[in-house]
Amino acid sequence: MATAAAPNSKLQQSLALYQSTIGKKYVVAITGAVLFAFTIGHMLGNLQIYLPNAEEALMVYAKLLHASAELLWAIRIALLGCFVLHVVTIAQLYNVNRAARPQAYIKKTPTISTYASRTMYLSGPILFFFVLYHLSHLTTGATHPNFVEMNPYHNLVMGFRQPLSSLFYIIAMSMLGLHLTHGVWSMFQSVGFNHPRYTHALRTFATTAAAVISLGNISIPVCVLLGIIGKDLV
Numbered sequence: 353m354a355t356a357a358a359p360n361s362k363l364q365q366s367l368a369l370y371q372s373t374i375g376k377k378y379v380v381a382i383t384g385a386v387l388f389a390f391t392i393g394h395m396l397g398n399l400q401i402y403l404p405n406a407e408e409a410l411m412v413y414a415k416l417l418h419a420s421a422e423l424l425w426a427i428r429i430a431l432l433g434c435f436v437l438h439v440v441t442i443a444q445l446y447n448v449n450r451a452a453r454p455q456a457y458i459k460k461t462p463t464i465s466t467y468a469s470r471t472m473y474l475s476g477p478i479l480f481f482f483v484l485y486h487l488s489h490l491t492t493g494a495t496h497p498n499f500v501e502m503n504p505y506h507n508l509v510m511g512f513r514q515p516l517s518s519l520f521y522i523i524a525m526s527m528l529g530l531h532l533t534h535g536v537w538s539m540f541q542s543v544g545f546n547h548p549r550y551t552h553a554l555r556t557f558a559t560t561a562a563a564v565i566s567l568g569n570i571s572i573p574v575c576v577l578l579g580i581i582g583k584d585l586v
């Protein structure tokens with residue numbers, strides 16, 4: 353009967369791995385890496401707003417993204433899958449940790465933790481609500497004051513001229529910076545890339561990448577509010 357069990361064994365092994373704490377840490381790390389790569393690509397796309405021909409460049413970029421509905425939906429489903437797996441697995445790990453420590457510490461002794469690591473459960477949910485708002489704002493236009501289909505330049509300038517909306521983006525992007533500072537670092541730890549020799553380099557990489565992504569994105573609403581971007585639109 354060994355042959356009957358064989359086709360199932362890979363799936364069973366994967367499920368058993370997922371049920372283990374180490375397996376869950378790998379899932380969080382891999383899905384986090386995909387989302388991290390997305391935030392880099394997305395920020396680089398957004399920074400085209402600084403090009404002299406920004407309106408045209410962003411329109412070409414949007415057309416490219418929407419050129420193949422199949423590809424666009426495949427990417428959307430992959431990103432959503434990573435997002436859901438990332439959040440669900442973190443919630444499971446949180447419960448595992450709580451169950452392993454049923455009694456709260458009488459006195460909390462500070463261990464080697466950073467502000468970014470202590471705020472992961474705050475920055476994560478804020479980013480979740482940010483993505484919901486962001487999609488309704490710049491993808492569907494449902495919460496945008498003056499949305500024009502396939503014209504990201506117009507939508508960004510008009511959208512960020514609303515101070516409250518820009519403020520929410522700035523707060524969310526600051527949270528993204530904090531989240532990535534700890535997330536990228538702990539992603540390396542989870543996959544076993546944690547030799548003390550690399551600690552400094554990995555921390556520097558995580559902090560620098562997080563700061564570049566966060567500040568690169570924050571610069572856009574700030575420049576719109578200051579009138580540096582969008583002078584051509586009335």
Ligand code: HEM
Nearest residue numbers: 391394398414417428483486490491504521528569570572
């Ligand atoms: C200031 C920061 C940001 C700006 C200016 C911005 C800009 C945009 C724009 C213009 C679009 C519409 C693209 C199009 O349909 O042509 C878009 C879509 C999107 N953005 Fe952002 N974005 C920012 C930050 C983020 C962050 C931090 C995330 C995720 C953590 C994110 C996730 C997405 C997603 C998932 C889409 C939908 C892509 C699709 O399926 O069509 N964005 N963004």
